[in-house]
């Protein structure tokens with residue numbers, strides 16, 4: 717198995733809400749000895765996705781030993797689980813992540829009971845697995861902070877087993893995001909780690925593939941994966957880790973770079 721910790725599949729630049737531009741991100745990745753990095757800037761609507769694709773194409777980054785892909789982290793539009801960006805635009809990115817974020821969380825304003833919120837989230841989680849353009853489910857179960865404040869414990873083993881089955885059937889990848897604890901800071905880290913371990917044990921048993929991402933929003937955090945690595949080692953996930961198919965090829969070019977060379 718190649719050095720899986722040398723690949724960061726979830727990063728943000730100043731093209732969305734990150735601090736540093738693409739060139740600075742690339743130079744940092746080179747300095748840190750990274751093998752590959754995916755830019756996954758946020759897209760919340762079609763206009764933003766078109767702008768991001770244009771910005772990626774215009775970046776014209778220098779040749780590098782670091783393999784780059786130009787992806788996006790889009791978000792869920794509503795309880796149906798559909799993405800906020802149209803399929804035809806998502807298909808133009810090298811890799812698509814999707815998260816549960818503010819656009820969806822706002823739609824829980826009329827809910828007060830945590831259990832019914834968890835049930836609604838579960839229904840939407842199941843639907844998101846069906847989206848063909850999505851490869852990676854970004855930091856699943858990131859519901860511990862305001863406005864939802866839904867603890868992991870509200871997702872029973874049975875719910876998680878059904879979720880795992882849907883992820884496997886639809887070929888999606890479960891992300892282990894290094895800062896996952898960020899979403900569950902109202903409980904101790906030890907309690908969070910115990911609950912998250914219950915989740916991972918169920919996902920592992922279902923035979924899922926996992927991706928690793930820092931979700932860094934600055935160049936400093938590229939490849940910052942110590943806790944994700946701990947999870948990989950505790951659950952022996954090394955052979956279950958996902959890398960984008962583009963990196964299984966010997967060629968360094970990404971889809972976008974190939975496209976630029978052909979001036980298409």
Ligand SMILES: [Zn+2]
Nearest residue numbers: 726728789931
């Ligand atoms: Zn992110």
